[in-house]
Amino acid sequence: SQTIHQWPATLVQPVGSPLSLECTVEGTSNPNLYWYRQAAGRGLQLLFYSVGIGQISSEVPQNLSASRPQDRQFILSSKKLLLSDSGFYLCAWGQGAQGAFFGQGTRLTVV
């Protein structure tokens, strides 16, 4: 069966510091991979999606970036965090039209 791992679960970072969140998927090949952000009281916002290694599309321009160095690895990064980057970050995988399956999420607080 497929599983998705995302870490860390919680993170507190100062403004201006870098960020790296990692996500890996097991039990499937060539999945679509997604990064979403959920701000307090708001819906899930699609940040990036990837259909293959090195293929990244951005839905929202911002100071975040994503990379997919391996088929089942997806990384979300920032060089300098802003206060507005605080939120619940969710990695997800999907294939075809079956929907997306989420990792446990990372709650990021920028202070």
Place this chain on the structure above:
Amino acid sequence: QKEVEQNSGPLSVPEGAIASLNCTYSDRGSQSFFWYRQYSGKSPELIMSIYSNGDKEDGRFTAQLNKASQYVSLLIRDSQPSDSATYLCAVNEGQTGANNLFFGTGTRLTVIP
């Protein structure tokens, strides 16, 4: 701009009642529709998917889709306190190979014992 609209609630129902959750979407090209349940502090969990007009039943859950009206709903029969959560509607844009999902802001459901 693709939009998925939900009533934010909160929606309160007594235990054993039917909870009805609604969602509308703006993109007529949307092809796949999903309901997720999200407990407080947790990640969303896929509970229902529907692809064609009509009803789809799975246990106590029934999803209903009307593409002409751009409307999708979720009915929860015999509601239990454990059903208390935020329910997210998601729509697959269907226009690209990535099958991106766009989410509503969710409806918070409280089932009162």
